[in-house]
Amino acid sequence: MKVAFWPGCVSKGACPELYVSMQKIAPTLGLELAELYEAPCTGAGVLTEQNPELAYSLNALTLAMAEREGAALMTICSTCQGVLSGAQYKLSHDEELLQRVNGTLLESGFQYGATTEVKHLLWMLVEDIGLERIRPLVKRKLTGLAVAPFYGCYILRPEEHLGLRERPERSTYLEQIIELVGATPVEYHGKSKCCGFPMLTFNRDTSLKMAGKHLLEAKNKGADVLVTPCPLCHLNLDGQQPDAEGVVKEQIGTPIFHLPQLLGLAFGFEPEELRLNRHVVSTKLALDKVELKV
Amino acid sequence: MKWTIEVGRYDRTQAPKPGTTRPYPPPYENAPAKRYQTFEVELDDQAMVLDALIAIREYQDESLAVRCACRSAICGSCGMWVNGHARLACISKLRDVAQDGKVTVESPPSMPVIRDLVADMTPFWEKNRKVKPWLENKTPVPSGEEYRVPNDAMENLIQEVSCISCGLCLMDCESYGVNPNFIGPAALAKAYRYSADPRDDKTTQRLGEYSKPDGVWDCTHCYECVSVCPKGVAPLEQILKLRRMAVEAGFTDNAGTRHAEAFADSVRDSGRLNELTLMPKSFGLFNIRAQLASLPAAFNMMRAGKLPPIIHHKIPHLERIKTIFKRLGGIK
Numbered sequence: 001m002k003v004a005f006w007p008g009c010v011s012k013g014a015c016p017e018l019y020v021s022m023q024k025i026a027p028t029l030g031l032e033l034a035e036l037y038e039a040p041c042t043g044a045g046v047l048t049e050q051n052p053e054l055a056y057s058l059n060a061l062t063l064a065m066a067e068r069e070g071a072a073l074m075t076i077c078s079t080c081q082g083v084l085s086g087a088q089y090k091l092s093h094d095e096e097l098l099q100r101v102n103g104t105l106l107e108s109g110f111q112y113g114a115t116t117e118v119k120h121l122l123w124m125l126v127e128d129i130g131l132e133r134i135r136p137l138v139k140r141k142l143t144g145l146a147v148a149p150f151y152g153c154y155i156l157r158p159e160e161h162l163g164l165r166e167r168p169e170r171s172t173y174l175e176q177i178i179e180l181v182g183a184t185p186v187e188y189h190g191k192s193k194c195c196g197f198p199m200l201t202f203n204r205d206t207s208l209k210m211a212g213k214h215l216l217e218a219k220n221k222g223a224d225v226l227v228t229p230c231p232l233c234h235l236n237l238d239g240q241q242p243d244a245e246g247v248v249k250e251q252i253g254t255p256i257f258h259l260p261q262l263l264g265l266a267f268g269f270e271p272e273e274l275r276l277n278r279h280v281v282s283t284k285l286a287l288d289k290v291e292l293k294v
Numbered sequence: 295m296k297w298t299i300e301v302g303r304y305d306r307t308q309a310p311k312p313g314t315t316r317p318y319p320p321p322y323e324n325a326p327a328k329r330y331q332t333f334e335v336e337l338d339d340q341a342m343v344l345d346a347l348i349a350i351r352e353y354q355d356e357s358l359a360v361r362c363a364c365r366s367a368i369c370g371s372c373g374m375w376v377n378g379h380a381r382l383a384c385i386s387k388l389r390d391v392a393q394d395g396k397v398t399v400e401s402p403p404s405m406p407v408i409r410d411l412v413a414d415m416t417p418f419w420e421k422n423r424k425v426k427p428w429l430e431n432k433t434p435v436p437s438g439e440e441y442r443v444p445n446d447a448m449e450n451l452i453q454e455v456s457c458i459s460c461g462l463c464l465m466d467c468e469s470y471g472v473n474p475n476f477i478g479p480a481a482l483a484k485a486y487r488y489s490a491d492p493r494d495d496k497t498t499q500r501l502g503e504y505s506k507p508d509g510v511w512d513c514t515h516c517y518e519c520v521s522v523c524p525k526g527v528a529p530l531e532q533i534l535k536l537r538r539m540a541v542e543a544g545f546t547d548n549a550g551t552r553h554a555e556a557f558a559d560s561v562r563d564s565g566r567l568n569e570l571t572l573m574p575k576s577f578g579l580f581n582i583r584a585q586l587a588s589l590p591a592a593f594n595m596m597r598a599g600k601l602p603p604i605i606h607h608k609i610p611h612l613e614r615i616k617t618i619f620k621r622l623g624g625i626k
């Protein structure tokens with residue numbers, strides 16, 4: 001299945017392990033990734049809040065590129081998903097806005113017809129590829145590994161933009177994938193809360209308290225590892241975890257996997273191939289549980 | 295139909311004193327002396343969570359404390375956690391929220407509690423008061439008349455005016471959950487309502503106040519308030535309008551605005567987000583303390599081989615992006 005692929009800036013910046021692991025598992029899943037090299041950053045919501053029309057225009061360009069590919073637009077970042085879904089929602093519900101935006105795009109050589117479907121890998125797995133087709137691909141069951149899902153905000157809220165009104169079950173897909181790979185999902189309240197990343201640069205203390213709170217809760221409920229569909233959540237939960245430990249004054253040491261890394265392990269790739277050796281919080285203890293080494 | 299209702303209860307003697315407790319630190323289990331008690335009730339499948347609670351109080355345990363009045367989402371008094379999310383009990387159908395016939399209700403851990411399901415709303419009202427939720431007029435009302443405002447000037451305020459002060463948004467606000475001083479969603483939505491009212495004469499002062507710490511920039515943009523509000527107030531959207539108004543009014547000397555500007559610059563100049571310059575630019579180049587505080591994390595990431603490439607690549611056909619920026623402006 002061909003998809004227009006938008007990896008997002010972070011998977012090509014501070015979270016290269018996400019990009020690499022996605023590239024590894026795509027052929028196994030039968031995904032042909034037509035990467036949109038010419039697409040701009042979504043603005044991560046920051047541009048939308050200060051200058052909405054600027055953000056809608058930049059994102060319309062990306063959506064138009066996918067439209068030209070004739071394929072759905074696949075993201076691997078909850079934040080990109082949220083911003084692109086929001087833009088798609090607005091552009092497909094507001095004819096005047098769409099016209100103005102197309103006016104802005106005139107010189108770019110692209111016009112947008114508002115038909116692109118934007119789908120995170122997580123949704124693709126369940127809705128387009130199908131769990132039944134993925135099940136036989138699991139070569140290495142991750143039995144005994146307790147995995148806490150961490151959705152983050154923008155793949156769940158606001159519900160209208162993200163299709164959760166029509167498909168409320170989208171808030172359970174991570175658990176379904178965790179079970180599919182033979183691991184045990186950990187239930188805890190923080191799974192749908194904010195990781196704190198949006199505030200990291202303006203209010204570091206509050207941001208790290210959020211990260212620390214959810215990490216501790218998951219750990220206390222028995223999680224060996226968290227899995228997230230969002231590299232920005234990963235930056236706060238993994239990259240900032242040592243500092244978050246300082247703020248909540250407790251040791252945590254719980255590693256965070258990107259969604260494609262969890263699948264990659266189950267498909268039989270080696271931890272290094274998925275760059276599980278390139279995290280701030282060591283993945284060693286979690287991998288020991290499934291008898292793997294980094 | 296038979297429903298199982300698990301109720302978080304506080305013994306009266308052990309409940310924290312109203313008005314004194316602040317959000318409990320994690321983990322939630324540390325909240326004082328809560329115990330869960332399970333009840334079974336027989337109700338048809340149209341029944342609400344509140345119907346079940348009233349049935350319990352009337353026929354099984356009259357000591358159960360639950361607050362309600364209108365039973366139709368108007369008074370805003372029956373807010374509580376239903377399966378871990380803030381909801382009005384009077385409009386939550388059992389069949390919509392039950393998992394295998396079971397529902398858990400409790401006072402949300404972010405609020406002090408009076409007893410059982412009755413949260414102490416003191417923080418909510420304190421925050422409301424802080425934003426001065428009243429009009430501050432320039433001139434006295436023209437004698438024998440009233441202030442007149444054009445219809446469309448008020449249309450944009452309708453969303454906030456629907457607020458019933460139920461406090462659900464504050465209960466589930468993630469920023470409030472870790473920072474009790476954050477003014478919070480409902481109060482900031484109200485702040486917008488008065489700032490954008492053409493009859494108000496103190497808009498600039500208001501925007502200055504709301505831009506201070508614990509104000510508009512301390513919202514983490516998590517959409518919880520939008521999601522739980524039963525009246526479509528969408529507090530986050532009102533907060534974002536306030537942020538834009540504050541930036542336009544010149545309140546730009548804060549990390550939030552610097553962050554937005556640095557972000558826009560990076561996208562305009564390379565088409566991508568440049569993580570390396572974003573942080574320092576957001577702190578302000580001379581905010582040495584903040585720069586130093588972020589160093590250990592940067593060092594950890596570098597050691598793990600996770601720092602973004604020093605040479606920041608530009609996307610092909612950057613002229614397209616520059617044109618869009620030229621046409622629509624950046625930030626401010």
Ligand code: SF4
Nearest residue numbers: 467513514516517519
């Ligand atoms: S979006 Fe902001 S105000 Fe609303 S719940 Fe989240 S942090 Fe609180």
Ligand code: SF4
Nearest residue numbers: 457458460461463523
């Ligand atoms: S904004 Fe919505 S959730 Fe918040 S107090 Fe008002 S009605 Fe309740």
Ligand code: FES
Nearest residue numbers: 365369370372384
């Ligand atoms: S009882 Fe009045 S809002 Fe629920």
